[in-house]
Amino acid sequence: MLSRYPVVKLGILILSLLCLLCAFFSSITFGQYMISFKQAGMAFISFDPQSIDHVIIRTTRLSRAVVACLVGAALAVSGVLMQALTRNPLASPSIFGVNAGAVFTIVLFSTFFSVTSLNTFLWLAFIGASVAGALVYGLGSIGKDGLSPVRIVLSGAAISALFMAFTQGVLVIGQEGLDSVLFWVAGSVSGRDLALVVPLVPLFILGIVFAMVAAPHINILLSGDDVAKGLGQNTVVIKVVLSLLIIGLAGGSVALGGNIGFIGLMVPHMVRSVVGYDHKWLIPLSALWGATLLLLADLVSRFLIMPEEVPIGVTTAVLGAPFFLYLARKGGERG
Template sequence: MTAGSMRPFSRSVVSRRSNRTRGLWLAGLAVTLSALCALSVTVGTREVALSDIVAALAGRIDSIGQAAVSVRIPRTVLAVLAGAALGLAGAIMQGVTRNPLADPGILGVNMGASLAVVTGVVLFDMSSAQGYVWAAILGAGCSAVFVYTIGSLGRGGATPLKLALAGAATSVAFSSMVIAMVLPRADIAGGIRSWQIGGVGGATFERIVPVLPFLAVGFVVSLLSARKLNSLALGDDVAAGLGERVALARAVASFGAILLCGATTAVCGPIGFLGLVVPHACRLLVGVDHRWLLPFSALGGACLLLAADVVGRIATRPAEIDVGIITALVGAPFFIWIVRRQQVREL
């Protein structure tokens, strides 16, 4: 057998080994997520007995301990869904823009959703869960288009630095508008400010159910965009040469990310930096192939948000720290580190 004929065989063996390694990492993440779910149900501001945990999982709330566990169950479910949505949305946004600084919070998408919800509450007395979701998705979409348009102006088009600066400026402006609308409304100011921090406390299945269809569509559209994102990573000209409709591919992938961000913000408030940290960490494990990166980012996001929620519950017992604060403490130094690496031009 010649050396030339050995090359395809060697490549296939390396590819199988690489996929096997990635599969093991994926299984490890799934096991970690399961362990964190168990920890989230059992750990909190109140210590509960194992018998109360088992009884609460069976649907009983006959004691204070069982009631405490029954509150943690929907909270755990929401943390998993929100973390997976934000991790996946961050990976999509980084792939669509070829921007390692892309994140739903940094690009102003979350704050756009937040502004739309607050506008609906203040000006139109919006109170339904469906109204919150539709307003958040509309706000997220408009904010994404606005930031990308501003970041595309001038020489060089939409560079990572220009997008990050446009997103940061937009977030500050939208945040100021939210404060300006909320200040005269003392009756809702406390609730809005608490929601703006971002958290999963107080979750109920009644709050989760309305966002499930939007999250489901967002997950499906985003995961099906993996191959298109791989083509876009080669550059627009190469992707077009491969037969990819570049504008349509970007629009479809962005639509999935906007659905995920909007639905999550509607129920949890704007949680920042998770969509920045998770995709970068996952790339270290599986590389840049979006067929692996996207599911890894979803699982990694769920793990990080669950871990942040557990830490927030036990760090200042009997009080709690919202997950939005924990993710900011983790994500802000990570953001500075990425900027200082001098690799902010393109992925």
């Protein structure tokens, strides 16, 4: 495998960053109203408030692209961490109920308590993701055999279904607030105020950086708890830190983009097939690939039924469902 060499991995990292930049500029130029790359560049270098192109980029498309980058990167990294923590290749925030729990708390409080603050949504999403994650982990651990990959997948499916049913019940009861929260259920990266999004950027970056710092410990943890303890690792602390990172990144992504599934499942496997299992490379590359994939999914959503748009959560589900079935089939054949 050529990519086992650090120089090759560095080249892949640089190429991935260039692809992300291309996808980012495509996101702010392509759509129902097409804008040239030249005008896109001028919107940042020399902003003209009289130019329709500049106003569209600065007021709508820039925030949309930034949100897609943050959500895609956060979901991908949380998927990597969750798969490492549970040693389950099917693990992801959407499948394990973390997203569903975060969506439920946001819909509940926005419908009955008229909460509209994005910062408040972040905390609500964190609480909902924490409760869902704890329930899945608790249910998956019941029994004499303890936690197992199959049991935790079944627990995640059950908790996801439970919270989605609760969410639908809340929406039926509070129909007058349906339009304001519907995009959290379907998933969307549009309609965010850039002034509210920008202060959150450092928090997402900090979470990803912490995950990268923890990469060497994750590599050791994958050898097994006994081996990790023998090498001086405090496995309990590492697992708690990883759980907090998963909940923070997944909950924050729901607060910004709603229920966008399968990014956390697909991206880690795609990156792993290229650079292997070393999390020092796997985590940063997953962040770049996750951001790029969600930007491209957003572009596809704009053009499928133009002039209307398909919710981005639907687009990622169409891409991710066959991938999930492939992984499940592959795992069944190995079993």
